[in-house]
Amino acid sequence: MYSRSRRDFLEKAATAGTAVFAPIQFTNISGNMFIHHVYFWLKNPDNPTDKKALLDGLQKLSKVKTIKSFHLGQPAPTNRDVIDRSYSVSWLLLFENPADQESYQTDQIHLKFVEECSALWSKVVVYDSIDI
Numbered sequence: 001m002y003s004r005s006r007r008d009f010l011e012k013a014a015t016a017g018t019a020v021f022a023p024i025q026f027t028n029i030s031g032n033m034f035i036h037h038v039y040f041w042l043k044n045p046d047n048p049t050d051k052k053a054l055l056d057g058l059q060k061l062s063k064v065k066t067i068k069s070f071h072l073g074q075p076a077p078t079n080r081d082v083i084d085r086s087y088s089v090s091w092l093l094l095f096e097n098p099a100d101q102e103s104y105q106t107d108q109i110h111l112k113f114v115e116e117c118s119a120l121w122s123k124v125v126v127y128d129s130i131d132i
Contacts, residue, residue, distance in 0.1 A: 032097040033131050036104075041123040042088040050120050051088060057117040058091055064107045066100035067093055087125075098130065 044050045055072060062070050071092040075085035095101040104110055 031131055034095040034098045034101045035127075035129045036093040036095065036101055037127045037129075038091040038093075039087040039125045039127075040089045040091070040121045041086065042120055043122045045088045054089055054117055054120050057113050057120075058089070061109055061113040064104050064109050066095055066103045066107070068096055068100075069094040088121075101128070 040054060042050050042054065058072055071090075073090040073092070075087060079085075093101075093104070095104065
């Protein structure tokens with residue numbers, strides 16, 4: 001058995017840990033949530049100016065009203081056989097439903113982004129998913 005002081009310590013540590021490391025809760029998202037994850041391969045992946053231009057374009061694109069939340073990312077420094085780190089930038093979008101994602105596709109901001117930034121990338125892969 002643990003001593004009472006050790007048990008108190010563990011209980012307090014567990015409580016503190018849950019406050020600091022609480023899972024992210026998505027709010028105001030219906031059961032029809034639509035996730036749109038885009039991976040970009042830059043033509044010049046080592047060119048910081050090109051990467052900045054893409055990131056700036058994606059920041060502008062984030063203003064589309066139907067986007068509930070987004071995340072910009074780059075490959076994490078993890079190495080396992082199942083991890084693809086060949087892309088330059090990832091763009092994760094959350095929409096409340098599939099109709100909002102469809103609206104995003106034809107939004108003028110999105111169309112302008114493609115027009116202005118498509119010369120920067122050599123490849124784009126999209127993974128769309130919906131709730132199970």
